[in-house]
Amino acid sequence: EVQLLESGGGLVQPGGSLRLSCAGSGFTFSSYSMSWVRQAPGKGLEWVSTISVSGGSTYYADSVKGRFTISRDNYKNMLYLQMNSLRAEDTALFYCAKDRTDCTGASCYSDPWGQGTLVIVSS
Amino acid sequence: DIQMTQSPSTLSASVGDRVTITCRASQSIGIWLAWYQQKPGKAPNLLIYKASSLQSGVPSRFSGSGSGTDFTLTISSLQPDDFATYYCQQYESFRTFGQGTKVEIK
Numbered sequence: 055e056v057q058l059l060e061s062g063g064g065l066v067q068p069g070g071s072l073r074l075s076c077a078g079s080g081f082t083f084s085s086y087s088m089s090w091v092r093q094a095p096g097k098g099l100e101w102v103s104t105i106s107v108s109g110g111s112t113y114y115a116d117s118v119k120g121r122f123t124i125s126r127d128n129y130k131n132m133l134y135l136q137m138n139s140l141r142a143e144d145t146a147l148f149y150c151a152k153d154r155t156d157c158t159g160a161s162c163y164s165d166p167w168g169q170g171t172l173v174i175v176s177s
Numbered sequence: 178d179i180q181m182t183q184s185p186s187t188l189s190a191s192v193g194d195r196v197t198i199t200c201r202a203s204q205s206i207g208i209w210l211a212w213y214q215q216k217p218g219k220a221p222n223l224l225i226y227k228a229s230s231l232q233s234g235v236p237s238r239f240s241g242s243g244s245g246t247d248f249t250l251t252i253s254s255l256q257p258d259d260f261a262t263y264y265c266q267q268y269e270s271f272r273t274f275g276q277g278t279k280v281e282i283k
Contacts, residue, residue, distance in 0.1 A: 099213075099221065099264055099274040113271065149220055156227075160271045163211040165232065167220035 056080040058150045058168030065174045070140050074171055076133040076150030084128035087153040089164055090135050092146035092173075100146075103135065104153065104160040113160035118144075140175045147172050179203055179267050183275035189283040196252040198278045200265035205245045209269040212241055212250045215277075216261045224263075225250065255280070 062074040076088070090102040103124040104113045112124050123136040133150055148171050151164030180203040190196050200210065208228040213221035223232045225241035228248060238253040252259055260282055265275040 098277045099266070101272045101274070115271075154226070157209075157268055161209070161268045162272065163223070163226055163266060163268050165223035167222075169220055 056152065056166055058152065058166065060148065060150045060168045060171035063148065063171030063173045065176065066140055067177050068141060068175055070175070071136070071138045072140065072173060074135040074137065074148055074150075074173070076168060078131045078133065078150075078152070081152065083131040086155065087159070087162065088126060088133045089151045089153055089160075089162070090124065090133075091149045091151055091164070091167070092144075093149070093170070094143075094146045097146075101160075102148070104162070105133070106159070111159060137173070140173075142175050145173060145175050179206060179270055179273050181265055181267055181273050181275040183263075183265055183278050185278060186276065187279045187281060189281050190255050191283045192255055192257060194255045194283075196255050196259075196280060198250045198263055198265075198280075200243075200248045200250070200275050202246045202248075202267055202269075206267045206269035208244050209267060210241070210243070210248050211266045211268065212239075213264045213266065214259075214261045215264065221264060252280075 057079045059077045066072050089104040092102050105124045109126050121139045125134045150168040153162045182201045184199045210228045212225040215221045224235050229241045240251050262277045262279045264277050
């Protein structure tokens with residue numbers, strides 16, 4: 055069974071940094087692009103970032119470009135999101151998701167998703 | 178950027194009803210559209226991909242149709258487990274989600 059387990063969320067002050075992690079199991083992690091999608095409290099879904107199977111290609115939403123960095127460790131089956139210069143509007147539940155193989159780069163869809171880790175940016 | 182607009186935002190229906198949710202893209206996306214179901218406190222669950230392909234394990238009462246800019250998700254006979262929020266997502270150019278449609282009990 056495919057499992058994705060996010061961690062690393064918490065309360066951080068505006069301007070601060072946080073690193074999210076996602077542990078993948080039950081599938082060949084190194085064969086799939088992976089993504090982060092977030093959901094602000096009571097709001098809809100927003101794609102954040104995608105990384106290719108090798109990590110050589112990364113894609114970001116304009117709202118996080120230059121502040122967030124996605125990375126992966128295929129030996130450890132881990133996905134990461136380094137978040138810097140955090141703002142109040144970054145407050146959200148961050149989901150890790152496994153991308154499907156019948157699509158390309160960031161132009162893709164995901165299945166399944168983890169249960170999410172909550173990031174709260176507040177002073 | 179491609180914008181996705183769902184309608185209605187909220188839908189009140191009864192068990193057994195036929196339910197249709199509409200998703201419109203701001204420009205043509207071909208058939209590159211997915212639908213997800215999300216229940217409170219849970220992660221989104223993939224229902225439909227490539228506009229009309231049913232994800233494995235999803236009940237056949239769910240169906241998707243459309244191409245270009247106009248798409249629909251239909252639930253042929255609403256079941257108690259189907260009360261949830263539904264999102265469309267385009268993946269023709271990066272990915273964008275609709276704002277969601279909440280299906281609630283009438």
